[in-house]
Amino acid sequence: xxxxxxxxxxxxxxxxxxxxxxxxxxxxxxxxxxxxxxxxxxxxxxxxxxxxxxxxxxxxxxxxxxxxxxxxxxxxxxxxxxxxxxxxxxxxxxxxxxxxxxxxxxxxxxxxxxxxxxxxxxxxxxxxxxxxxxxxxxxxxxxxxxxxxxxxxxxxxxxxxxxxxxxxxxxxxxxxxxxxxxxxxxxxxxxxxxxxxxxxxxxxxxxxxxxxxxxxxxxxxxxxxxxxxxxxxxxxxxxxxxxxxxxxxxxxxxxxxxxxxxxxxxxxxxxxxxxxxxxxxxxxxxxxxxxxxxxxxxxxxxxxxxxxxxxxxxxxxxxxxxxxxxxxxxxxxxxxxxxxxxxxxxxxxxxxxxxxxxxxxxxxxxxxxxxxxxxxxxxxxxxxxxxxxxxxxxxxxxxxxxxxxxxxxxxxxxxxxxxxxxxxxxxxxxxxxxxxxxxxxxxxxxxxxxxxxxxxx
Numbered sequence: 001x002x003x004x005x006x007x008x009x010x011x012x013x014x015x016x017x018x019x020x021x022x023x024x025x026x027x028x029x030x031x032x033x034x035x036x037x038x039x040x041x042x043x044x045x046x047x048x049x050x051x052x053x054x055x056x057x058x059x060x061x062x063x064x065x066x067x068x069x070x071x072x073x074x075x076x077x078x079x080x081x082x083x084x085x086x087x088x089x090x091x092x093x094x095x096x097x098x099x100x101x102x103x104x105x106x107x108x109x110x111x112x113x114x115x116x117x118x119x120x121x122x123x124x125x126x127x128x129x130x131x132x133x134x135x136x137x138x139x140x141x142x143x144x145x146x147x148x149x150x151x152x153x154x155x156x157x158x159x160x161x162x163x164x165x166x167x168x169x170x171x172x173x174x175x176x177x178x179x180x181x182x183x184x185x186x187x188x189x190x191x192x193x194x195x196x197x198x199x200x201x202x203x204x205x206x207x208x209x210x211x212x213x214x215x216x217x218x219x220x221x222x223x224x225x226x227x228x229x230x231x232x233x234x235x236x237x238x239x240x241x242x243x244x245x246x247x248x249x250x251x252x253x254x255x256x257x258x259x260x261x262x263x264x265x266x267x268x269x270x271x272x273x274x275x276x277x278x279x280x281x282x283x284x285x286x287x288x289x290x291x292x293x294x295x296x297x298x299x300x301x302x303x304x305x306x307x308x309x310x311x312x313x314x315x316x317x318x319x320x321x322x323x324x325x326x327x328x329x330x331x332x333x334x335x336x337x338x339x340x341x342x343x344x345x346x347x348x349x350x351x352x353x354x355x356x357x358x359x360x361x362x363x364x365x366x367x368x369x370x371x372x373x374x375x376x377x378x379x380x381x382x383x384x385x386x387x388x389x390x391x392x393x394x395x396x397x398x399x400x401x402x403x404x405x406x407x408x409x410x411x412x413x414x415x416x417x418x419x420x421x422x423x424x425x426x427x428x429x430x431x432x433x434x435x436x437x438x439x440x441x442x443x444x445x446x447x448x449x450x451x452x453x454x455x456x457x
Contacts, residue, residue, distance in 0.1 A: 023380055025402045029390065030222050036238040037210025040229055041390050041399060043217040045383060051122040051218035051225075052387045054114040055129050056395060058213075059206040061184045062108045062245055062324065070150070070186015071194060071202045073106040077146050078199055079113065080104075081138040083131045088142050091128050098124050106184055109324045110395045116384065119219040123228050130232035133212070136203055143196040151192060154185045160447050162264035162435055167330075170433035173258040174272045174328055178249040208239035213394060217387040249274065249326070256431040263440035263447060266313070267341040270332035271348060272431045275424050277323045278397060284408040285416040286329060286424070290319040291368040292360060292417065293351065294331060298367075300354075301333070305347055311339055315348070322396045329424070341434045355421040359414040372409050 030042040060072050082088045095102045100117035115125040158164045168183050175181030216225055276282050294301040294317030301315040315333035335344040379385045393399045440446045
C-alpha cells in the first residue's frame with residue numbers, strides 16, 4: 001500500500017509537469033472590468049455541464065471594529081432575507097427550483113456568496129445576485145430572528161466548544177493591534193448589541209460593485225455570460241471606497257501566555273507564531289514546514305507524539321498562506337488522559353527544536369512537496385475549488401499568483417525549512433494558550449472538545 005501511494009503521488013506530480021501549461025490559470029482566465037469598478041473573472045471548463053457563480057465582497061472580520069465585531073457574518077445571513085422585489089428566502093427557493101444549490105461564507109478578508117447550476121440556467125443567479133447587491137431590504141421581522149440565529153450559532157460553535165474558545169483566546173492574545181485578533185463570528189457582547197441599522201449601514205458602506213468581483217467557472221460561454229453580467233450589474237452605481245484597514249501588528253518581543261479554565265473532558269495546548277503570507281518567499285518554506293511538522297498522520301508530530309510516545313491523542317499544525325495581512329502558524333495538541341498539557345507543550349517544542357537544529361532529509365522534503373503538489377493538482381478537478389482559488393488569491397493579492405504555488409513549493413530546500421524554523425518559531429515570537437479543564441456544573445457532562453472554527457457560514 002505504501003509503495004502504491006508513493007507511486008501514485010509520483011505519477012500525479014509527473015502529470016502536473018506534463019500538463020502545467022494546460023493547468024496554468026494565466027492564459028485560461030478571462031478578466032474584464034465594468035465601468036462601475038466590478039471585476040469579472042471567467043474560466044471556461046467543460047468537464048461538467050454546470051457553472052459555479054461566486055460573488056466576492058472585499059469585506060470580512062478584518063474590516064470591523066471593536067464594539068461592532070461580527071457584522072460581516074451577520075450581514076451574510078441577512079443577505080438572504082429579501083430585496084425590494086423579492087421576499088425572504090426567495091433567492092434560495094429560486095435557485096433550488098432551477099436545480100441548483102447555494103450558500104455563503106464569511107472569512108477574515110472577504111464575504112462570498114455562491115451558487116452552482118446547470119449551464120443553461122446560469123443566467124438565473126446573475127439577476128439574483130445583482131438584485132441583492134443593489135436592493136437588499138429587511139425589516140425587524142426578518143432581522144430579529146436571524147440576529148438570534150447568529151447569537152445561537154456563536155454559542156454552539158464557541159461558547160460550548162472548549163477548543164474553539166481556546167483558539168479564540170490564542171488569537172486575541174497573539175494580536176495586540178490588528179483586527180485578526182477577534183473571531184469571524186464576533187464577540188458575543190458585540191453580537192447582542194448589534195442593531196438592524198448597524199447591519200444596513202455596513203451593507204451600504206461595503207456592498208458595492210467597486211468593492212466586489214465575480215468569479216465564474218464551468219461550462220460557460222464567456223461572451224454570453226459577460227453580456228448577462230453587464231446587463232444586470234452594469235447599472236449598479238459605484239460607491240465611495242470603504243475606509244481602508246490601516247492597522248499593522250507590531251513585532252512581538254517576548255512570549256505571551258494565556259490560560260482558559262472551563263469545563264472540558266481533557267486539557268489542550270496551542271502555540272501561535274507570527275509569520276508572513278504569500279507576499280514573502282518565506283511563505284512557501286513555511287507551507288512545507290507545516291506539512292512536515294503536523295499535517296496528517298504521517299507527520300513528525302503525529303508519528304512521535306501519538307504513535308510512538310502515546311503522549312497525545314491528537315496533534316497538528318495550521319498555516320494559511322493566502323491572506324491580506326500576515327497571519328499565524330499554529331501548532332497544537334491534546335494530551336492523552338492522564339497526561340498534562342505542560343508535558344505535551346514541552347514535547348511540541350522539542351519537535352520544533354529538531355527542525356531548527358537538523359536539516360530535514362531529502363526524502364522527507366520530497367514527500368512533503370509531492371503531497372502539497374498532488375493535493376493542489378487533484379483539487380483542480382473541482383469547478384468550485386478552481387473558483388475558490390481564484391477568489392482567495394484575488395482578495396489577498398492577485399489571482400495570477402496561483403500559478404506561482406507549485407514552482408515555489410518545488411523551489412523550497414531543506415535549508416529553507418530550517419532557516420524559517422529558526423527565524424519565526426522562536427520564544428520571542430510565540431504565544432501559548434492552555435486549556436485547563438474544571439469540573440462542570442453539577443448534573444452536567446463536560447462539553448466535547450470540537451475542532452477550532454475557521455470561516456463561518
